[in-house]
Amino acid sequence: MVMSARLTESSVLAALTEVPDPEIPVVSIVDLGLVHRVEVDGDRLRVDLLPTFVGCPALDAIRSAVEERLASFGPPVEVTFSYEVPWTSDRISPQGRSRLRESGFAPPSPSGQRTLLDLDVPVPCPLCGSRRTVLENVFGPTQCRSIRYCTACRQPFEAFKPV
Amino acid sequence: MSGTAAPVVVGLDELLLSMADDEFVIGFSDSEWTGIAPLLEEDVAMSSLSQDELGHAFALYGLLAAIQDTDADTIAYDRDLADYRHARLLDHGRGDWAMTIARRYLYETADAVRLEALEDGSWSPLAELVAKIRREERYHVMHATTWFERLAATDGEPRVRLVEALLRMGNDAATVLAPLPAERDLVAAGILAQPFGTLERRWRAQLAPTFDRLELPMVPSLSDPMRARADHSASFRWLHGEFTSVRALDRGATW
Numbered sequence: 001m002v003m004s005a006r007l008t009e010s011s012v013l014a015a016l017t018e019v020p021d022p023e024i025p026v027v028s029i030v031d032l033g034l035v036h037r038v039e040v041d042g043d044r045l046r047v048d049l050l051p052t053f054v055g056c057p058a059l060d061a062i063r064s065a066v067e068e069r070l071a072s073f074g075p076p077v078e079v080t081f082s083y084e085v086p087w088t089s090d091r092i093s094p095q096g097r098s099r100l101r102e103s104g105f106a107p108p109s110p111s112g113q114r115t116l117l118d119l120d121v122p123v124p125c126p127l128c129g130s131r132r133t134v135l136e137n138v139f140g141p142t143q144c145r146s147i148r149y150c151t152a153c154r155q156p157f158e159a160f161k162p163v
Numbered sequence: 164m165s166g167t168a169a170p171v172v173v174g175l176d177e178l179l180l181s182m183a184d185d186e187f188v189i190g191f192s193d194s195e196w197t198g199i200a201p202l203l204e205e206d207v208a209m210s211s212l213s214q215d216e217l218g219h220a221f222a223l224y225g226l227l228a229a230i231q232d233t234d235a236d237t238i239a240y241d242r243d244l245a246d247y248r249h250a251r252l253l254d255h256g257r258g259d260w261a262m263t264i265a266r267r268y269l270y271e272t273a274d275a276v277r278l279e280a281l282e283d284g285s286w287s288p289l290a291e292l293v294a295k296i297r298r299e300e301r302y303h304v305m306h307a308t309t310w311f312e313r314l315a316a317t318d319g320e321p322r323v324r325l326v327e328a329l330l331r332m333g334n335d336a337a338t339v340l341a342p343l344p345a346e347r348d349l350v351a352a353g354i355l356a357q358p359f360g361t362l363e364r365r366w367r368a369q370l371a372p373t374f375d376r377l378e379l380p381m382v383p384s385l386s387d388p389m390r391a392r393a394d395h396s397a398s399f400r401w402l403h404g405e406f407t408s409v410r411a412l413d414r415g416a417t418w
Contacts, residue, residue, distance in 0.1 A: 054295055055218010083291040086298055111298075137204045138302055139211035143218075147207070163298045 007073045009038045012045065019069050022061040023142050026103040029062060033091025036082065043075045050087035053143040053163075089144075089162045101126045106133075106148065106159035123159050125150035133157075169230045170286055172352045174345030176227060177248065179289070180238075181392055182277070183223035184249035185339060187239060188399070189270055190216025191406050195257050208306060212267075215299050222292055236417055240410040244403050248392045250338035255331065256398030261314055261324035265332065268311040269382065271304045273339035276366045277359075285353035315377040329380055336382035337363055341391030 016038075017030045029035060029049070037048040047066055051059055063079045070077045089108035092100070097107035106123045122131040130152030137147040138161065145158045169175065194213035200206045224235035231238075252269060255262065278297050284290040314321040329336070340363040349355040363385060374381045385391065409416050 051295075053215065053218060053299060054222050054292070055214050055216075057214075083288075083295045086291070086295040088298065137207055138306065139204075139208040141207070143211055143214055143299075147204075161302075163302075 007040055007045065007075070009040050012038045012040065012047070012070060012073065015069055015073075016047070016066065019062070019065045022058040022065070023144070024100070024103075024105065026099050026105075027092075027096045029066070031093045031096030031099065033087065033093065033096070034062070036084065044078070045070060045073060045075045046078045046080065048080050048082050048084070050083070050085065050091075051081050052087050052089075054083075056143060087163075089160055092160070100160060104157060105145075106157060108160040108162040111162040123148055125153060125155070126157055127155050128153040169288075170352055170354075172286075172348050172354060174343055174348045175286075175354065176230065177343050177345060178349055178355070179223055179227040179230075181248045181250075181343065183220045183227065183238075184247050184392075185253060185270070185274070186216045186223065187220035188247070188249040188253045188402070189267070190214075190220060192253065192257055192402060193263065193267070196263065201260050212303055212306065215303065219296050219299075222296075226288055226292065236410075240407050244395065244400060245393075247395060247399070247403070249395075249399075250341065250392055251335040251390070251395070252332060252338045254335065254396040254399050256396075256401075258328065258331075259324060261321065262328040262331070264307065264310045264314055265325055265328035267303075267307040269332065269336050270339060271300065271307045272370060273337070273366050275300060275304055276362050276369070277340065280356040280362055281354070284355065289354065312373075312377065315379055326379065329382065332382075334383055334386050335391075337367070337385040338391040340366055341385055341388045 013030065013035065016035055017028045019029050021027050021029055021032055021034075024032075032052065034049045034052065035047065036050045037046075039046040039048075047070070049062065049066070059081060063081075066079050067077045088111045090111050092107060100107045104126050106126045109121050109123055123133050124131050125133050125148075128150060130150055132151045133148050134151065135146065136149045136156065140147045140158055140161070144161050144163070146161045147156060148159050149156050190213045193209050193216070196209035197206055197213075200209050220239070221235055224238045228235050228238055250270075252266060255266065257263060258266075275297075278293050278300060281293045282290060282297060284293070311325070314325040316322075340359050342359040343349070346355060346358055350358055367382070367384060371381065
């Protein structure tokens with residue numbers, strides 16, 4: 001932990017890259033695109049986050065993790081959640097996408113789809129790379145995940161839901 | 164007119180409460196399918212859909228709580244049965260799978276029309292939340308439509324049960340888009356794009372080709388707007404007892 005680090009927006013943002021997402025800990029909240037705004041104003045430190053889903057049950061855990069990580073900067077940390085811009089799965093960074101893939105999650109396809117057929121675009125298998133995968137269930141173990149199946153390596157896998 | 168402070172508009176409270184109660188009641192009812200849905204995939208789907216609905220309800224109760232200087236849990240759990248404002252469409256009990264799908268289809272398609280009329284509204288906290296909710300609800304419409312078409316197109320029991328469900332919900336089908344008493348103020352303030360009567364006609368026009376093609380009995384238009392969100396059923400009395408039971412045991416319990 002960095003004690004009494006210099007308080008700037010970029011040092012805060014750098015610290016937030018060390019806060020993992022509670023449901024998919026291989027990616028940070030920065031890689032997921034959750035951080036909307038960091039405000040440093042004298043002795044005030046404010047972080048505005050975008051929920052991935054409105055009903056995401058991990059928001060309280062994320063808030064606590066951010067407060068804990070930023071505590072060493074000194075000033076009280078105010079964490080807010082807003083919908084000022086909607087979080088979309090297109091906000092996940094290239095680094096976040098490769099980390100998802102490395103840990104067996106297919107990163108989301110572009111979020112523009114309108115129908116179930118559009119949604120069933122080929123999603124490469126994160127395990128073997130084959131594009132011969134099918135959508136098993138749009139809904140998965142958390143709100144942000146879908147279940148797919150790879151017909152090449154015959155493994156089910158999870159894909160980030162495009163929203 | 165835009166900004167985050169709640170505008171003084173008669174009818175904003177009832178709009179937020181009706182939407183939140185709709186999402187809360189359908190989310191709570193359908194979560195009962197977890198573990199007993201006809202397919203494993205549907206256990207997962209209904210759990211996820213219900214989690215979305217309860218999340219939307221919580222966020223909408225939160226906007227209302229900020230206006231009324233209270234908290235979301237108090238609004239969600241501490242009201243008498245008669246003070247809930249969800250549509251009567253959601254008052255028919257869980258029923259069988261066909262009933263659930265028919266209700267979800269009618270609700271999700273109507274809710275989509277309602278959300279579209281709110282997304283460009285003048286009060287930014289609601290407009291922004293609605294923009295986010297719409298991105299999630301698109302999956303709900305897909306899910307309900309896929310199942311609705313599948314049951315309707317399967318001769319024998321699935322189709323028979325679906326038609327029975329539509330007939331049973333009958334006059335309550337259009338209650339989601341029932342006019343609100345003070346909706347003129349919402350339209351005048353730019354919060355709601357059109358009155359609910361217009362939205363109901365748009366919704367029915369969207370449904371008509373599907374019902375024609377599937378040769379299903381078209382849902383009747385709204386007949387008793389004053390009763391659309393009142394006079395809740397015995398099955399809601401049971402549900403209300405369920406979802407208030409924890410608060411009844413422990414007053415300070417949180418969501």
